[in-house]
Amino acid sequence: MFAPPKRPAHYKLSRAASGFPAFGPAKGDSTRARGLLNETETVEAVSGSAAPGAGPSVETQSIDTIRTLAMDAVQRAGSGHPGTAMALAPVAYTLWMRHMRYSPRDPAWFGRDRFVLSAGHAAILQYAVLHLTGFDLPLEEIRNFRRAGSCTAGHPEYGHVDGVETTTGPLGQGVANSVGMAIAEAHLAAVFNRPGHSIIDHRTYVICSDGDLMEGVSYEAASLAGHLGLGKLVWLYDDNRITIDGDVDLAFSEDVRRRFESLGWHVQSVGDANDLAALDAALEGARGAEDRPSLIIVRSHIGYGAPNKQDTAAAHGAPLGDEEVRLTKEVYGWPAEPPFLVPDAVRGHMGRQVRRGEKLAAEWGERFERYRAEHPETAAELERRIRSDLPGAWDEDLPSFGPDDDPIATRAASGRILTALAPRLPELIGGSADLSGSNNTLIDSPNFSKDAPEGRNLRWGVREHAMASVANGLVLHGGIRPYIATFFTFTDYARPSMRLAALMGLPNIYVMTHDSIGLGADGPTHQPIEHLASFRAMPGVVLLRPADPEETVEAWRIAIERRAGPTILVLTRQKVRHLERAAGAARDGVGRGAYVLRPEPGPLQVVLLGTGSELQVAVEAAGVLETGGVSARVVSFPSWELFRAQPASYRDEVLPPGVPRVAIEAGATLGWTEWVGPDGAVIGIDRFGQSASAADNFTRFGFTAEALVARALDTLAAEGPA
Structure with missing residues (x-):
């Protein structure tokens, strides 16, 4: 199974069991005014272990905790993107607290919903939510956002933090990744689910930005998703009208709703990112659109609450500044100090996701055991595929080829x-x-x-x-x-x-x-x-x-x-042509990156290296050299990377030091000096080709036995007598 550094075994089946409080969508908390905050909500007694008192609801406190963690982390790092996290804190809260199925203590649980932050510049939003919902992400990592040695990189990186499903940052990539996740879910459900056993049944949620939707890859992916009717795919589009250069109208004025409707998507709009009830309703509406993917257009305000920077490009890609952070916290009714404040009420409220997730994963595990009892072979196959193990005898039917076969x-x-x-x-x-x-x-x-x-x-x-x-x-x-x-x-x-x-x-x-x-x-x-x-x-x-x-x-x-x-x-x-070689030479040699295809007939004088179709030219040239009394070895070189990974003893065995070398490959010559040495030669092509037959092209650009023989002789002559 594949597993990037710092990540445990990629997928496992949860067998944990734990209870949790009753779970269901909460009522909407619409205490926020539309647009820039103009009320002065207060958070009473939120320092230390005190309870919130009579201030705003714990939901509002939770959302403001996400916002202030984002501001503080970016400010301490000296770089980052606070504005989107501040704007979308209610969206992330609603999604992670009310709709998504996941287990913070078993982040690789296969039955979980997938979440992709395609707007990867808002990484601190995801980190804050992961920390608060109980994932293995200590507050110290939030403090060390963007710093060397921290797992909280400037953009989310797969394998660094549990709960980050993919690496994002280059805009458009995350939304396209999500289409793959939705295809995988649909395919595996069709293959493995049985009547009464919906083992594969989860959704893929995405937060994306104006920039994502401007990138061409997002259009390609959205078009494909609509064509395939991926009903368990939901994109939440952050319509904040701001880019790095300024207002989005500078370069983007299309009707996004109509575009996605024409692509076969179910489209809804939420007029205010702070309206939790509207967000709830839209997410429920997406759940009901089972025959097509869903886009939820969420109107937000970048840098929400910042009195001097909300709705401006200044809130996008730089710290707000100490004074603006102080003023924004004042607008929220939040203490200016200490930074990185997480009220106990918030930690308790959002931390309940641990117990909820344990129960969800345990219930899924129990369903899987019932499934296994009725369909043992199918269950075993699903487990094998989740582990990414290869089945026995997987290569038994591979075809064999030999020198007597037709080209x-x-x-x-x-x-x-x-x-x-x-x-x-x-x-x-x-x-x-x-x-x-x-x-x-x-x-x-x-x-x-x-x-x-x-x-x-x-x-x-x-x-x-x-x-x-x-x-x-x-x-x-x-x-x-x-x-x-x-x-x-x-x-x-x-x-x-x-x-x-x-x-x-x-x-x-x-x-x-x-x-x-x-x-x-x-x-x-x-x-x-x-x-x-x-x-x-x-x-x-x-x-x-x-x-x-x-x-x-x-x-x-x-x-x-x-x-x-x-x-x-x-x-x-x-x-x-099918090349002649010693029995088993390809099986061992290709895996090592390079190997001796044609040994030298006498004391070694020159080594000819080739890849792909040009290797047969090297074989022909070696024959010509042999008739002229020059002993040449032919080395097949299918993979530089695999050969580079071999021990020096093997590399020297294939390419003996001090022996002249000439390489031939129908590609750019860049890099070949590593293998032929500073005194070796390369026949390659460092210009664009032409419209002509393959035979004419190879002749014109010098990929012939005659040209290789001449280059080998020139190289030998330059070396001088032994």
Whole structure:
């Protein structure tokens, strides 16, 4: 199972049992005036252990505690975003106290509702709520917001704080992640629920901002969610009319309600974020819209209560200032000192979520035991998938390839491999961005849809960015292992989400075909050049560029077995030959990142390194060199990252120090010096390609045996006599 640093085992089934007070939606507390606070509510006796007295309700105190924690934390950090947290404190309170199902003591409980703060700049809002509702987040971490060594980063980071379901900050990503979580819930419910046993039955809630809805990925994701009718997905849109540059009207004037209605969403509006009764009603209305996702447009006031900064950009991305914090607390009727004040009444009130959550998780665990008793095999399979364990003999049906087989493209080999894996790994679900036939990613299953949520083929349409971000949500939800595909050059549309997958350590599988100028006549717009180098530079990624079908089998094996970080399979459009190698060489060698494909026939003089389709050029060149009396070794180099992780002894065994090296790869040469050394040579391409056949492109740009032989001889000559 995958588990990022500082996080316990990602998913577990709760068996805890505990009682809790009766739970139900509270009556609305509408004591706040609309817009800027103009009353002088007082909090009586809130310091130390005293009770609130006759001041405002404990709900109002709780909301103001969230607000003041946000102000104080940002002020102490010297940076941050207080305004949104101040505005949305009532929204977060209503959601976490009255509607969401979760267990602070069992944060990975599988039956929980998921919450995504897509407006990640408001991280302190989530941290404050997590602290107050009893998650393992001490007040000291709130005090150390944004500081080195603290788990309370400036934007929420998955794996750092229990209750944070995904890393957000780049706007639009969280809302798209949430679509993946909702797809996962719908699919798992269709596969595992049985009559009388609704084991999978939870919702995904999101707080999003104007900025989220301006980002293109949010439109792609919202369009897909509406098309799929994801009825358990709820976005709460913070309509505060302010961006960093000023009023939102500077750049955003569309009718959001009509846009989402046209996308097939159920849309409601709440005129004031402080109206708890209206928020309650809207959330209940969303629950009733079972056939489509819901958007709740919440009109809020950024920096709520700040007498000089409310409803201005000054409240967005900087501390309010000591004097403004003091004045705002005065407006709230809150003591100016001490900072980070949490009244005992608030701690007791919001802390009741611990007992409530324990009971919810325990009740779910009891239902699961009844489910297990009636459906033991199905229950065992669900548990396996929650744990992310691989089933026994999962790779038993992988195809085998050999040198006597006809040439095929590695993308075609990948399609055959995926077809073999799909029945053995029912958690595999995915597809291509409208290129299924080209990427070879369809499996024997229905298409996932609102009428067939058990389907495993995801039809993404031409939505590469959402595809990658939604895939992150699928993994984060649990029980699903997604694969996604497109042309390698179109990763440019998906890169932000792929980067976040790497940052979170998610084991996504990316099937990227049409990997070079070998794509041919579609031309330079479709021919990747810099892409290999760019992903090799991305931390946490393992990129594999297999040379033939046998290496492609092993690349898939690595991708399936990885549990930390994404794997990119970079595959050819054009056919490649099946290369000769020692028995078992690919199985062991691909997993090590590089291995000797063709040993030198005599005392080693030069090493030829290659990846992908160019490895066969290296084999041909070695043969030519041998006839000329030069002893060359050919090294297959499918993965820099895996080879870099090997012991120095193995690396020196494959690439003996002091022996000249020449590499060949149809991509940018950047980075190859690490492997060929300062005196080695690289045949690559550092310009854009052209519209021509694959054969013409490889010849024109020097990816031929003749060119490689010449470069090898030049390198040997430059080295001088031994």
